[in-house]
Amino acid sequence: MKNIILLCFLILGLQACQNEADYKSVRKEVLDAHDNVMMDGEIAIKNKMRLDTISANMDSLSDAKLIADTIAEKQTIDKLKLKLNKADDMMNDWMHKFNAELDGKSNAEAVSYFKAEKVKVNTLDSLYKEAIGESAAYLSKFKK
Incomplete structure (x- = not known):
């Protein structure tokens, strides 16, 4: 009976280890979020150009x-x-500091790094959305 209980705990322990996130999937989430923020960057550039035109x-x-x-x-x-x-x-500062390849790091260290980077990218996304929203609201006054 003790062996069966011990075997059950061993199986549960192995399954718990397998539930650890793979750093590649977390890295992909970061890169996907980055791609979305890059689209915001394009909108920001267009809004800046329109603001420059109005100013001129x-x-x-x-x-x-x-x-x-x-x-x-x-x-x-x-x-x-x-x-x-x-x-x-x-965004440019983040891109220069971001390291997509973490050679020599354990999976857990890489997962931790990429999760922290995802938080940073989400913060950038919020900054872009706020700036784009405010500038778009202002620019809407000048639409024909």
Whole structure:
């Protein structure tokens, strides 16, 4: 009877070890999240270009009565561009520091690293979404 109980615990112990996440699957999750954030980066670039265009044409927009206070609008545009640039800069910084190949690390160490990187990518995604949302809301005033 003791041997059967011991065998059951041994089997359960082996199954618990097999439930550990494989670092390759966690790495894939990070890379997939990165790909989604890169799409946000493209939207951010488009929004920055539109903000630059509005800023460059501030006088004509004022003449057309689309803008009442050019100084306030310029400050708003600068603030929005700063947020978009910050998200871009942080993304570039993350990409330069990210290491997809962790030679010499155990599976557990690699899983831990990639889980921490996934948190960072999700933070970047939030920054992009906020900056894109604010800039898109501002830009919607100028849609024809």
